[in-house]
Amino acid sequence: MNPPPGTLTGLLTDPASRAAVATDRSGHVPATPPDGVVRARDVEDVVRTLRWATEHRTPVVTRGAGTGLAAGASAHAGEVVLDMSGMDRILQIRPDDQVAVVEPGVLTADLDAAAGEHGLFYAPDPASAAISTIGGNIATNAGGLRCAKYGVTREAVLGLDLVLADGRRVRTGRQTVKGVAGYDLTGLVVGSEGTLAVVVGATVRLRPRPAEVATLAAHFDDVVTAAAAASAITAARLQPSVLELVDSVTLEAVDAARGSSLRSLGGAVLVVQCDGRGAGAEIDAVGAVVGRSATTWRSTTDPAEADDLLATRRAALPALEATGDVFIEDISVPRSRLADAVRGVQAISARTGVRIATVAHAGDGNLHPVVVVERGGTVTEGPAWDAACAVFELALELGGTLTGEHGVGLLKRTWLRAELGQDCLDLQHDLKRVFDPLGILNPGKGI
Ligand SMILES: Cc1cc2nc3c(=O)[nH]c(=O)nc-3n(C[C@H](O)[C@H](O)[C@H](O)COP(=O)(O)OP(=O)(O)OC[C@H]3O[C@@H](n4cnc5c(N)ncnc54)[C@H](O)[C@@H]3O)c2cc1C
Structure with a gap:
């Protein structure tokens, strides 16, 4: 039994708030709704929530816009949802560097439109661009229509601001187009479906709008x-x-x-x-x-x-x-x-x-x-x-994969071993333990 949810500042526990964040667009319906939801407005809200979750051993399901198609953001009783959609500011567009710095709740199409004012564009364009968030796109390594030429979200993410499971803040990657210092933690977190860290900011690459x-x-x-x-x-x-x-x-x-x-x-x-x-x-x-x-x-x-x-x-x-x-x-x-x-x-x-x-x-x-x-x-x-x-x-x-862009989420996990093999899957679980030793970040999803 979890501690009384009321001990976390900002936790909404009314039935309507809990029901609104119980699932995504996958068609999966959890048997019970989550215990509550925190609507993060700034990084401090995220840090406070994760410190509380660590202290109380309570699982946290991070959520963007809930447009996912693999039940990655679905949550049930005993879990608390961290809704990032309210952190939705475009902090910088630096046209000369062709980069933008954004909060995770920015809608993908909004970033693309803002870049357009400078003759630039943000290439990854899931068909859900008007309704999905950059944070969700990063967590699923979203693809889209233009990815045939410009690559998926991972290709566009240069650096990340993260909050780890215990509430520590870390910055991965870089502000430059090139950079190879250390292991590529940015690339690892992209596509990790909320299981390794919470994305609270991202530096992303923009490109010149095509002339024709x-x-x-x-x-x-x-x-x-x-x-x-x-x-x-x-x-x-x-x-x-x-x-x-x-x-x-x-x-x-x-x-x-x-x-x-x-x-x-x-x-x-x-x-x-x-x-x-x-x-x-x-x-x-x-x-x-x-x-x-x-x-x-x-x-x-x-x-x-x-x-x-x-x-x-x-x-x-x-x-x-x-x-x-x-x-x-x-x-x-x-x-x-x-x-x-x-x-x-x-x-x-x-x-x-x-x-x-x-x-x-x-x-x-x-x-x-x-x-x-x-x-x-x-x-x-x-x-x-x-x-x-x-x-x-x-x-x-046919020599392919279970998921090209939507992620494994909850629904495809039973198939993952068949694709990855046991040794590779074990290695992924080892990595998860390094980031999240208590297993409180989106447990049961992704791997
Ligand atoms: C009509 C429609 C069309 C679509 N077309 C495409 C398409 O062309 N290409 C494509 O790739 N997908 C597509 N999708 C799927 C979906 O939009 C993407 O998976 C999208 O990236 C999810 O973003 P979201 O903000 O809704 O995230 P959510 O659904 O809220 O969450 C998805 C995953 O990301 C995690 N997450 C969310 N925010 C964060 C954060 N800040 N930090 C850490 N983890 C986080 C969640 O825990 C969950 O595991 C489509 C969906 C719909 C409904």
Whole structure:
């Protein structure tokens, strides 16, 4: 039994506050809500909470915006949630150095917009950029559409301000673009899902906004042909900044949500964007590749038209969520195996009778097979979960991974040994003990 929660200043214990932070967007519903939530306003709130948690041996689940898809931020009785969304200031933008210093609760799209005022951009752009926080992106090592060219969040994080489990403050990494002093603790904490430390600040890299952007949408008879075309773009040594794939099940959901008629153009679409000087020539080269198998394609350099083409992809997950309860998978495979992966997902759907839609960051080989069940159905057990597990198995068979960008969280932990092997998993637990000897930071998640 835990000590009375009231002993921690700022701990909210009313049912509505506790219920509001019990889970994320994964579809996982914890059996009980957490004991309470602290809404951090500054670093001192975080330090005080972690000192208290250490003293009382109480687990702390750090939370950004709760948009995670692996139940990494879900919390239950006996745990306290540390909500970082209120620490949301952009502290510095240094245009000459092309870096920004931010608090963790800043929304990703807000940082990108602020950088834009200086002719710069923040490259990692999860499809949730308008609703997820930089702290959550760092903790999950989030990817996104532009990561095909610019890399995932880890590539953009130069240094971190952390509060350790016992309340000590440490700074890792650097303010410079290069730097190799000591072990790369910044890289280790990125993607650690709140299990090693609480991120209270970050120095991130910005990049010059591209001078030219060209966008293309290509329609195909079926998703396997579209996936093969995506692999052909990579094999042709082209490097789009965005290379996204949307299948027929998703197109139907998008049509229903947006009143479009994309499904009538074919059973899958690829949306491709090239940027930088020569973007127009590069998109023409992409057109030559997709033209071999597409039923139709068109390209544009008009920003409004480009937004419209990309809107199909951005609308995909909300549109599928509108059709039922979903579990969004996140496997990644070698880019040459993309067609094998979508074919395998289709076979799993046919075999199990479970509806699975597929959208993919095809440029990275990162697929999101989306398991859809009727509203009120369960996605984390029963036939839907069996189908999800078959997809994990498929990813490993193809030489891929369980998770390209969403993290392991709570839901994929049972599969981790199969991917990492026992020795590697043991090493990860050893590392966890160095950072968090009492095991109070997000226990049962990530590893
Ligand atoms: C519609 C939709 C589209 C999405 N598209 C993408 C996509 O394209 N790419 C992608 O990668 N993800 C995507 N996601 C998933 C999700 O948005 C990301 O995982 C995001 O990084 C989570 O950020 P958050 O602020 O919501 O974190 P939360 O969900 O609150 O937390 C996620 C994890 O981070 C930890 N955490 C949060 N803040 C901190 C902190 N300050 N210090 C330490 N640990 C912390 C939590 O404990 C938890 O383990 C999508 C989600 C939705 C709903």
